[in-house]
Amino acid sequence: MDDSTLTQQQKLKYYQKGTFTVGNRLVADEERSVQASAERSNALTSGHRACQGCGEALGARYAIDAAMRATGNDLIAVNATGCLEVFTTPYPETSWQLPWLHSLFGNAAAVATGVAAAMRVKGKKTRVVAQGGDGGTTDIGFQCLSGMFERNDDVLYICYDNEGYMNTGVQRSSATPPAARTATTPALGPEPGNVFGTGKFVPKIAVAHGIPYVATATVADLRDLEAKVIKAMGITGARYIQINVPCPLGWGAPSYDTIKLARLAVECGLYPIFEAEHGRITQSRKIRRQVPVRDYLILQKRYAHLFRNGVDDPRVQRLQAICDAHIEEYGLLGDDAEA
Amino acid sequence: MEHDFAITLDVGTSLANHTGTWRTFRPDYVHRLPPCNAACPAGEDIQGWLSFAEAGEYEAAWRALTKNNPLPAVMGRVCYHPCETACNRSQIDAAVGVNAVERFLGDMAIAKGWAFAPPTQKSGKKVLVVGAGPAGLSAAYHLAMLGHEVTLREAGPAPGGMMRFGIPKYRLPRDVLDAEVARIADLGVRIEYNSKVSDLQATIKEGGFDAAFLAVGAHIAKRAYIPAGEATKILDAVQVLASMEGAEKPLLGRRVVVYGGGNTALDVARTAKRLGAEEAIIVYRRTREKMPAHDFELEEALEEGVMMKWLSTIKHVDAGAITVEKMKLDEAGFPQPTGEFETLEADSVVLALGQDVDLSLLDGVPGLEFSDGLVKVGPDMMTGAKGIFAGGDMAPSERTVTVAVGHGKKAARHIDAFLRGETYAPPPKHELASFENLNPWYYGEAPQTLRPTLEIARRSSTFEEVVKGLDESNALYEARRCLSCGNCFECDNCYGVCPDNAVIKLGAGKGFKFNYDFCKGCGVCEAECPCGAIAMAPEEI
Ligand SMILES: Cc1cc2nc3c(=O)[nH]c(=O)nc-3n(C[C@H](O)[C@H](O)[C@H](O)COP(=O)(O)OP(=O)(O)OC[C@H]3O[C@@H](n4cnc5c(N)ncnc54)[C@H](O)[C@@H]3O)c2cc1C
Ligand SMILES: Cc1ncc(C[n+]2csc(CCOP(=O)(O)OP(=O)(O)O)c2C)c(N)n1
Numbered sequence A: 001m002d003d004s005t006l007t008q009q010q011k012l013k014y015y016q017k018g019t020f021t022v023g024n025r026l027v028a029d030e031e032r033s034v035q036a037s038a039e040r041s042n043a044l045t046s047g048h049r050a051c052q053g054c055g056e057a058l059g060a061r062y063a064i065d066a067a068m069r070a071t072g073n074d075l076i077a078v079n080a081t082g083c084l085e086v087f088t089t090p091y092p093e094t095s096w097q098l099p100w101l102h103s104l105f106g107n108a109a110a111v112a113t114g115v116a117a118a119m120r121v122k123g124k125k126t127r128v129v130a131q132g133g134d135g136g137t138t139d140i141g142f143q144c145l146s147g148m149f150e151r152n153d154d155v156l157y158i159c160y161d162n163e164g165y166m167n168t169g170v171q172r173s174s175a176t177p178p179a180a181r182t183a184t185t186p187a188l189g190p191e192p193g194n195v196f197g198t199g200k201f202v203p204k205i206a207v208a209h210g211i212p213y214v215a216t217a218t219v220a221d222l223r224d225l226e227a228k229v230i231k232a233m234g235i236t237g238a239r240y241i242q243i244n245v246p247c248p249l250g251w252g253a254p255s256y257d258t259i260k261l262a263r264l265a266v267e268c269g270l271y272p273i274f275e276a277e278h279g280r281i282t283q284s285r286k287i288r289r290q291v292p293v294r295d296y297l298i299l300q301k302r303y304a305h306l307f308r309n310g311v312d313d314p315r316v317q318r319l320q321a322i323c324d325a326h327i328e329e330y331g332l333l334g335d336d337a338e339a
Numbered sequence B: 001m002e003h004d005f006a007i008t009l010d011v012g013t014s015l016a017n018h019t020g021t022w023r024t025f026r027p028d029y030v031h032r033l034p035p036c037n038a039a040c041p042a043g044e045d046i047q048g049w050l051s052f053a054e055a056g057e058y059e060a061a062w063r064a065l066t067k068n069n070p071l072p073a074v075m076g077r078v079c080y081h082p083c084e085t086a087c088n089r090s091q092i093d094a095a096v097g098v099n100a101v102e103r104f105l106g107d108m109a110i111a112k113g114w115a116f117a118p119p120t121q122k123s124g125k126k127v128l129v130v131g132a133g134p135a136g137l138s139a140a141y142h143l144a145m146l147g148h149e150v151t152l153r154e155a156g157p158a159p160g161g162m163m164r165f166g167i168p169k170y171r172l173p174r175d176v177l178d179a180e181v182a183r184i185a186d187l188g189v190r191i192e193y194n195s196k197v198s199d200l201q202a203t204i205k206e207g208g209f210d211a212a213f214l215a216v217g218a219h220i221a222k223r224a225y226i227p228a229g230e231a232t233k234i235l236d237a238v239q240v241l242a243s244m245e246g247a248e249k250p251l252l253g254r255r256v257v258v259y260g261g262g263n264t265a266l267d268v269a270r271t272a273k274r275l276g277a278e279e280a281i282i283v284y285r286r287t288r289e290k291m292p293a294h295d296f297e298l299e300e301a302l303e304e305g306v307m308m309k310w311l312s313t314i315k316h317v318d319a320g321a322i323t324v325e326k327m328k329l330d331e332a333g334f335p336q337p338t339g340e341f342e343t344l345e346a347d348s349v350v351l352a353l354g355q356d357v358d359l360s361l362l363d364g365v366p367g368l369e370f371s372d373g374l375v376k377v378g379p380d381m382m383t384g385a386k387g388i389f390a391g392g393d394m395a396p397s398e399r400t401v402t403v404a405v406g407h408g409k410k411a412a413r414h415i416d417a418f419l420r421g422e423t424y425a426p427p428p429k430h431e432l433a434s435f436e437n438l439n440p441w442y443y444g445e446a447p448q449t450l451r452p453t454l455e456i457a458r459r460s461s462t463f464e465e466v467v468k469g470l471d472e473s474n475a476l477y478e479a480r481r482c483l484s485c486g487n488c489f490e491c492d493n494c495y496g497v498c499p500d501n502a503v504i505k506l507g508a509g510k511g512f513k514f515n516y517d518f519c520k521g522c523g524v525c526e527a528e529c530p531c532g533a534i535a536m537a538p539e540e541i
């Protein structure tokens, strides 16, 4: 065996088949994901009423199972109003397998701060996760969130970003991408869909708060997502993870394409995946098989107006320019795609 | 319990809510036929044995392999591996090196002395096998494993057929062949050498055989009429190659011309080089693209200095020289003469124009049918004569060792059924696992391992094996490149990606099952299954 094959082989993390899969029968248990384990906590158990193929249901189980593993199940969750609350907990039943609290649409960060303070006062080591949709986080809940960051409260806040107010019928949020059709940005008129040049990207705002840890993730890269949640639970202070969770209903996509869409959102550069600590970006996840943004958009009915009559709307190129800018800004191209 | 307004359920978990009723499509675990298996003329379950090999369970891999093919060390050297041509991985980077792993397993079995487990029950039936080439050896092995008493009669002094008297040593060392034949003999197969069958009917009667399998190969060299002067030296390729097994090596001279374009022509030319010829030129009437020999064989020959004369036919042979006529291809791709001639110096001319079958042993057998000098067989490998089966080069088919092994196996299964007065029905085949059934995202980048080759200098002077084997780490790496097309490899993806926890993990080696009480039929598992082992079907509503 010469040296070049050796290094190639060493580069393979989980052997040739299984590097990107949930588990792998050929590796030791501790090298497998939390989701591969028959003993995972299934924090969000069966019988919930999320739509078929719901990315948010999947992302929440991925994240909370990992957080439970990291804290030895000593964890309380606080939930903002939104699909995740409604489809899991229509009184009197609940899908949650951990202590779980719901108060209002806009105050999850503040409630979580309070729970964390209560645990401290009671001398308990119980950790706290707050979670909400993009609407509950980037819009109505933003003030509470910013306060939680600024005070460096010991809470991990997870935002499940499905790019709209899905629970109330798919309205626009400040996380809805340009050109996307929602109930409040219809595909009508000279500029159909959401306008360009508005909205905000909360992960960057979180970084600007200088908090200990910020990360983005998707349901398409489970190992990356779990690693980030586990890392976050090893840190004290305010932490923020935003997870891209495709919504088949709101995005107008087949239920089976949920993970594919999250993967394409990353591979085209539209959804940058990175980590930041104390105000500085420390790492970005490289694109593995780059695709044009068109490949991502064309699978979703919310962008159907960009592809009418067999011609691409010029705004496809404006979206591509956004991807290109992300690639540049976050350094998304490079060699360590396997790292 | 009394409920408040609009509340229908007791306080409890959502497990009471059976969301499986939402389902309009239903996922199921399926097996699909990997393209390698579909392409293997010996009917090997390649994906199956690779799955043991990639776990480092080499003996289990070898046992799974030899269920279908008793000659893996031979096969891992001479098979033209149509499995690799069909391999889905070639659409990602390069095909899995199936042939190299097969050889690794075969060599390991020889080194470790692994033996076949003989059957515990005997059938009491006697079967005659004629010819100890790959077809005969394969049939004898499978018949013996099925409990029948096998007598293998071979005209020559040693086993192997064309594997010994055709394929040169530098491609197939004889100790490898001997080891794999010995293992078959150890099963209790009686092999009688120098024991040509010249009257089949009489032999069957005298021996009291209940059935016979014929595999006499094709050994009579085809001749072409070439006007030749006196003192010219014209030889047959099969004769030259066969004499390499004897004490007296053939005398070919310094300049050797080989006539033909198949793998036999290449083997003769390469052999001539090793015997000391300064020039070995292959004269072939068509082009490289039309040559029946495989590209890699031609490459190896060219590396060793064999020269090619394309689009040429031999018109005349004289002492020390030949005359060739240049050809050109017509619109239909057939070579046509041009009237342009050329002279080449040649001490000998070896004809490699193919072989015919010696059918004399069949004289007087009623019911047989022939076509183009070959014995016709049915889909069950039985000839027109009841209880007499045939395969390998003597039956109409592609002529390779692997096809011959496949014929032997197939015939054995039909003979077994025939002996019980039944007919053998092969199990139905699964639907093919096409590349479109896979989700290639999940496979890591992993280029193919190339087998080392002997340095050129030693290839022109010795008969040492040219292509070397893989070591264990290489073989393991190569086995792990397999995508497991169409068959679950327990990656846990379905178990992980279900938003409804509707996949139950049954534990190592046991796979998974769906919990249809909660499966909503979203299809994410099917879309994210790397290997196409899940299928969605409309639910009956
Ligand atoms: C030079 C050369 C190179 C080749 N290279 C390859 C290769 O690399 N890969 C590949 O897959 N294929 C190769 N082939 C083809 C392959 O060898 C044959 O297709 C295969 O050996 C056929 O197997 P068989 O069992 O039908 O016959 P054979 O291998 O020809 O065996 C027939 C046996 O029957 C015996 N026999 C004949 N008549 C009688 C009788 N009346 N009584 C008793 N015994 C008898 C013969 O002595 C012989 O041992 C090559 C062929 C040649 C000639
Ligand atoms: C103060 C207040 N305003 C409006 C609502 C109605 N409401 C409930 S959920 C929701 C949208 C939630 O959107 P998001 O936070 O993105 O979560 P998703 O449902 O998309 O997961 C709205 C507007 C409310 N519950 N409270």
Ligand code: SF4
Pocket (backbone or CB within 6 Å): A049, A050, A051, A052, A053, A054, A055, A056, A057, A083, A087, A162, A166, A167, A246, A247, A248, A249, A250
């Ligand atoms: S609407 Fe979207 S987010 Fe809500 S349950 Fe359905 S798929 Fe999930």
Ligand SMILES: [Mg+2]
Pocket (backbone or CB within 6 Å): A133, A134, A135, A160, A161, A162, A163, A164, A165, A166
């Ligand atoms: Mg939302």
